[in-house]
Structure formats: C-alpha cells, structure tokens
Amino acid sequence: MLGQHGQVELHVHLDGSFRPETIFELARSKNIDLKVANVAELKETLHIPLDSVASLAVFLDKFPIMIAPIVGDLKAIERVTNEFCEDIASQGIIYCESRYSPHILASNESNKASGEQMTARNVVIAISKVFEEAERRLDVKFRSILCCMRHLPELAEEVLELCTEFRDKGVCGIDMAGHENMIHVDPTPKEIIDVFREAHCRGINITVHAGESGEAANVAEAVDKMHAVRIGHGYHVIDDDALYKRLGTARVHFEVCPCSSVVTGSTKPSRDDHPLKRFIEDGVDYSINSDDPTITGGGLSNDYSFVMERLGVTQQQIFQSNLNATRAAFLPAAEKKALVSRLLKEYTSDGYQLDM
Numbered sequence: 317m318l319g320q321h322g323q324v325e326l327h328v329h330l331d332g333s334f335r336p337e338t339i340f341e342l343a344r345s346k347n348i349d350l351k352v353a354n355v356a357e358l359k360e361t362l363h364i365p366l367d368s369v370a371s372l373a374v375f376l377d378k379f380p381i382m383i384a385p386i387v388g389d390l391k392a393i394e395r396v397t398n399e400f401c402e403d404i405a406s407q408g409i410i411y412c413e414s415r416y417s418p419h420i421l422a423s424n425e426s427n428k429a430s431g432e433q434m435t436a437r438n439v440v441i442a443i444s445k446v447f448e449e450a451e452r453r454l455d456v457k458f459r460s461i462l463c464c465m466r467h468l469p470e471l472a473e474e475v476l477e478l479c480t481e482f483r484d485k486g487v488c489g490i491d492m493a494g495h496e497n498m499i500h501v502d503p504t505p506k507e508i509i510d511v512f513r514e515a516h517c518r519g520i521n522i523t524v525h526a527g528e529s530g531e532a533a534n535v536a537e538a539v540d541k542m543h544a545v546r547i548g549h550g551y552h553v554i555d556d557d558a559l560y561k562r563l564g565t566a567r568v569h570f571e572v573c574p575c576s577s578v579v580t581g582s583t584k585p586s587r588d589d590h591p592l593k594r595f596i597e598d599g600v601d602y603s604i605n606s607d608d609p610t611i612t613g614g615g616l617s618n619d620y621s622f623v624m625e626r627l628g629v630t631q632q633q634i635f636q637s638n639l640n641a642t643r644a645a646f647l648p649a650a651e652k653k654a655l656v657s658r659l660l661k662e663y664t665s666d667g668y669q670l671d672m
C-alpha cells in the first residue's frame with residue numbers, strides 16, 4: 317500500500333547507504349583488507365540489528381569500513397551515487413535530500429601519496445552531476461546537503477563556501493554531523509557556530525544533528541545559535557519541557573530516523589513515549605527517515621514497518637509524515653507546492669484526511 321504512493325526522504329547519509337556488495341567488490345579490487353571473507357560477513361559486520369542496541373559511537377565506527385574502498389576515487393563515488401539513486405527510486409521515493417561530508421569522501425592518504433588531485437569540490441561536482449542525470453532518468457528529485465563534521469571545525473568554512481557556490485546546482489543546505497559527546501568537541505566548536513551564523517546570513521538552509529545521543533541543550537544550541545530550522549534526530553528535546561513546547565510552537569522540524577534511533581541507543585525500541593509518538597501526539601512537526609540503511613539493514617520501508625509494528629504508528633500518520641517532510645523540504649516554494657499537491661492527490665484519493 318505505502319509503496320504505491322510517493323514518499324519523501326529528508327535525512328539519509330549517502331555514505332551510510334552504499335551497497336555491501338559494491339563495498340566488498342571495490343575493496344577486493346583495491347586489495348583493501350576489510351577483515352571479512354565474503355559479502356555476507358561484511359553485511360554482518362556493518363549491520364546492527366534492532367534487538368542488539370549499540371551506541372552512536374559503535375554506529376559511527378562502521379563508517380571507516382564502508383568508505384575505505386570509496387574515498388578519494390571519483391569513479392567509485394560516481395558508481396555508489398548512481399546505485400544510491402537506483403535504490404531510492406526503487407522504493408517509490410519521489411524527493412530525496414541526501415547528505416555527505418565532501419571532505420570525508422575526498423580524503424585519502426594513498427591518494428596524497430600518488431599526487432592525484434582530489435578535492436572536496438570535485439566530490440560535490442561529481443555527486444551533483446550523478447544526481448542531475450538520475451533526476452531525469454528516474455523521475456526522482458535529488459538534492460545534496462553538505463555536512464560539516466563536529467570534530468573537524470577547520471573544514472567548516474570550506475563546506476559553507478561549497479554550499480554557497482553550488483546552491484542552485486544541486487546543493488540545498490548545510491548540516492553538522494558527527495558524535496555529540498566527544499569530550500574535546502563539547503560544546504560545538506566556535507568556528508562551526510560562526511560558519512552557521514554566516515550560512516544563515518547568506519540564506520542557506522540549515523539542519524543540524526542534535527539531541528540524538530546528546531542532550532536537549534544541544535537542540536537549543538542548534539536552533540538558537542546555529543539557526544537550524546530542521547533538527548536531525550532531536551529525540552532528547554523531550555527531556556526539556558519548556559524547550560520542547562517552544563520548538564513545537566515555532567514549527568521546528570524534527571527529522572526522525574526510527575531504526576537508527578534505536579540502534580544508536582538514543583531511544584528505547586518499544587516504549588509508548590518514543591519521541592516520535594510524542595511528536596505525533598503533540599502536533600510537533602516531524603518526518604520519518606532512514607539515516608543509514610547499510611547499518612540499519614533497510615531503507616524507508618524498514619522504518620515504516622518498525623514504527624507501525626513496534627510503536628503503533630498508523631498508515632495515515634506515515635502519509636502525514638511525508639506531507640510534513642515535503643513542506644519542510646529545502647526547495648523553492650513553487651517546487652514544494654507541486655510536490656505537496658502530488659502527494660495530497662495520491663493520499664486523499666484513498667480517503668485519508670491529512671493536516672495541511
């Protein structure tokens with residue numbers, strides 16, 4: 317039923333979506349030792365099942381394995397981006413904002429040794445081109461959000477410049493990702509706060525990872541100091557009643573990633589007070605997203621099944637989350653309106669009453 321209707325994905329990391337088969341094949345061709353004998357073992361290494369809750373640190377430790385055969389190799393980056401587009405289209409997603417750190421995908425020690433030119437800018441150009449072609453071929457709108465990494469403040473300014481240069485060429489916003497509770501980057505480095513202030517002045521769309529494994533105060537910082545209009549995860553906002561009420565009223569949008577929220581140990585799997593349930597009940601603006609499908613073991617449909625089966629979320633609420641996502645999309649008003657109309661038409665033809 318859900319698969320027959322258009323869906324929207326606002327929070328999915330490109331480098332958390334690579335196919336294990338491709339990671340394995342590329343690693344083998346480059347003699348990179350991933351310490352696994354076959355694809356099945358690699359999948360097992362990367363996947364964190366819902367019933368074996370880990371932590372954000374364990375979750376983030378999967379990334380060096382996933383990106384090892386890809387970084388610094390434009391052809392590999394183009395290939396995994398193409399495959400990503402196909403996987404998104406095959407799920408019935410009609411609009412997708414994918415995020416990545418151009419610096420992380422560009423950096424490669426062996427690359428430096430060979431003297432080959434590989435820059436964050438080249439990564440953005442390559443990925444934007446694949447997205448543009450895929451948009452025509454697959455009839456799915458793709459946009460990029462460029463991530464600053466919380467532990468790499470020295471790179472934030474260049475991320476801002478890339479967001480500015482490519483704002484009408486496929487890049488729709490800026491984000492800060494990474495671990496929230498690292499002693500040496502707590503609180504958020506001043507350089508990054510300054511970059512987000514400047515991004516706001518330049519009219520760049522802002523989302524920030526906050527309140528995932530970290531506290532409600534991080535969500536307040538993201539909104540009040542970094543001008544975020546959307547929050548990646550944000551679960552711990554519910555620990556501060558006054559803040560929760562204020563951000564609910566201000567229509568800050570929470571990009572909830574249900575399966576990821578559990579496997580990172582940020583929320584409990586089957587409680588009635590899962591933040592998503594609270595957001596729905598309290599009329600807070602939310603969407604449902606997949607975050608890192610290679611680790612959680614599936615895309616959006618996986619998250620939809622999880623919230624319906626384990627949290628009691630209804631199909632109507634899932635449709636509502638897609639409408640909310642479209643309204644919160646980092647798109648010009650006219651493009652947004654067209655997407656909203658398309659989804660509304662599809663959903664209401666089945667008799668669903670949705671809030672606008």
Ligand SMILES: O=c1[nH]cnc2c1ncn2[C@@H]1O[C@H](CO)[C@@H](O)[C@H]1O
Nearest residue numbers: 329331379415416417463493494525
């Ligand atoms: O759930 C998450 N919380 C915080 N950071 C994340 C999460 N998933 C991925 N990344 C980080 O974002 C980078 C750019 O895509 C990834 O390389 C990973 O380090």
